Amino acid sequence: MHPVPAREQQRRDSWRALQSAAVELVGRRGFAAVTVDDVAAAAGVSRRTFFNHFPTKVAALFDPDPADVELLDRLLTGADGSAGLWPALRGVWLAFLADHRGLALTPVRRRLVADPELAAHMRSAHLFVEVAMDRWAAGQLPGDPVTASLAVHTAGAVVGSAFATWSPDEPPAAFVAAAARGFDRLAPAFPG
Amino acid sequence: MHPVPAREQQRRDSWRALQSAAVELVGRRGFAAVTVDDVAAAAGVSRRTFFNHFPTKVAALFDPDPADVELLDRLLTGADGSAGLWPALRGVWLAFLADHRGLALTPVRRRLVADPELAAHMRSAHLFVEVAMDRWAAGQLPGDPVTASLAVHTAGAVVGSAFATWSPDEPPAAFVAAAARGFDRLAPAFPG
DNA sequence: CGTCCGGTTGCACTGAGTGCAACGTGATGG
DNA sequence: CCATCACGTTGCACTCAGTGCAACCGGACG
Numbered sequence: 001m002h003p004v005p006a007r008e009q010q011r012r013d014s015w016r017a018l019q020s021a022a023v024e025l026v027g028r029r030g031f032a033a034v035t036v037d038d039v040a041a042a043a044g045v046s047r048r049t050f051f052n053h054f055p056t057k058v059a060a061l062f063d064p065d066p067a068d069v070e071l072l073d074r075l076l077t078g079a080d081g082s083a084g085l086w087p088a089l090r091g092v093w094l095a096f097l098a099d100h101r102g103l104a105l106t107p108v109r110r111r112l113v114a115d116p117e118l119a120a121h122m123r124s125a126h127l128f129v130e131v132a133m134d135r136w137a138a139g140q141l142p143g144d145p146v147t148a149s150l151a152v153h154t155a156g157a158v159v160g161s162a163f164a165t166w167s168p169d170e171p172p173a174a175f176v177a178a179a180a181r182g183f184d185r186l187a188p189a190f191p192g
Numbered sequence: 193m194h195p196v197p198a199r200e201q202q203r204r205d206s207w208r209a210l211q212s213a214a215v216e217l218v219g220r221r222g223f224a225a226v227t228v229d230d231v232a233a234a235a236g237v238s239r240r241t242f243f244n245h246f247p248t249k250v251a252a253l254f255d256p257d258p259a260d261v262e263l264l265d266r267l268l269t270g271a272d273g274s275a276g277l278w279p280a281l282r283g284v285w286l287a288f289l290a291d292h293r294g295l296a297l298t299p300v301r302r303r304l305v306a307d308p309e310l311a312a313h314m315r316s317a318h319l320f321v322e323v324a325m326d327r328w329a330a331g332q333l334p335g336d337p338v339t340a341s342l343a344v345h346t347a348g349a350v351v352g353s354a355f356a357t358w359s360p361d362e363p364p365a366a367f368v369a370a371a372a373r374g375f376d377r378l379a380p381a382f383p384g
Numbered sequence: 385c386g387t388c389c390g391g392t393t394g395c396a397c398t399g400a401g402t403g404c405a406a407c408g409t410g411a412t413g414g
Numbered sequence: 415c416c417a418t419c420a421c422g423t424t425g426c427a428c429t430c431a432g433t434g435c436a437a438c439c440g441g442a443c444g
Contacts, residue, residue: 056431119319241422243401
């Protein structure tokens with residue numbers, strides 16, 4: 001592997017220290033009871049540095065790890081759409097859910113979305129997944145953007161429903177399994 | 193009809209004046225370039241009164257008119273689930289989309305969601321629809337909350353996809369029609 | 385060794401959102 | 415008709431989120 005330059009390393013360290021601190025503090029005290037200063041102090045950096053890494057307080061909770069963005073890109077470029085859009089979306093989503101770094105934070109995040117305002121922010125942070133899939137799907141079905149959009153949105157709904165009915169007391173794998181069942185149930189609507 | 197007490201009337205007037213002013217100003221200048229003071233001034237009330245009606249600036253753009261919340265409740269209590277969950281959800285969604293007050297604001301809102309942050313907020317504001325439908329669907333399928341949740345989430349995805357692919361230059365009716373086609377295409381996944 | 389680059393920091397500023405006390409007017413009851 | 419209450423509105427002061435700017439400092443590079 002390429003040795004990471006010290007500059008880049010420090011950057012990643014600050015990012016992860018801030019996200020860990022934010023999730024940990026908010027999970028313990030609740031969103032409103034944690035200030036940006038608290039998070040910065042817990043991460044050992046200044047308040048200004050916090051905003052160098054995250055544009056908002058919620059971003060610190062939900063922004064995807066760059067490694068996960070990269071993972072999704074790899075999965076999409078390697079995806080095989082020959083058996084139809086739906087099986088491909090199913091495969092990419094399930095592989096992504098199972099392997100991404102953010103999976104470790106999923107139980108905490110699941111508890112946070114009891115606040116509907118935070119739920120919306122989480123969706124917006126995870127929107128990069130649907131955007132990337134949308135671009136990919138549109139490329140697969142050049143002549144039919146409506147079908148592509150419908151499939152991607154529906155796939156997102158499957159994952160969202162699995163997330164909503166999943167209890168954070170269960171292991172994250174149960175969440176992934178529930179998503180898989182959801183994909184199977186909707187398959188009849190998307191014939192190859 | 194019951195004559196509305198003057199107190200209640202003033203309340204509604206302020207609410208609608210603020211929402212109109214907010215949508216109008218933000219549609220013209222963009223979200224960041226409009227302050228709460230601007231909106232309050234344009235509506236002819238004080239800054240403090242703004243926050244008496246809306247908890248946040250985005251709420252002024254996307255909070256549902258109480259009349260629409262009431263409309264949805266009426267549609268759900270009158271809904272007939274005997275032919276299956278999916279046709280019932282289809283009927284309620286399409287009737288709601290066609291008749292609700294907010295429809296007039298839909299083109300402006302469609303343009304606003306170019307900003308993904310605002311898109312997330314709109315979804316959260318429209319979440320009351322899915323929450324109400326979720327409660328209703330859970331009542332229809334007491335033994336199977338997973339199917340109920342999946343159907344409601346999927347229905348939301350159909351509407352979301354129609355909204356995303358709809359151009360605000362077309363009439364709002366085209367958006368409703370696109371949603372109807374989406375419901376039809378997903379019907380095979382939800383047999384009676 | 386000198387120069388440049390880039391992450392970090394402090395400072396000052398705008399604007400969102402809140403708690404509180406006060407005012408004015410419609411609703412209510414004697 | 416008047417006293418009282420209820421409630422939408424308002425001003426004020428305060429905390430905190432988010433931003434622009436200039437300065438600092440240590441690693442990268444010739």
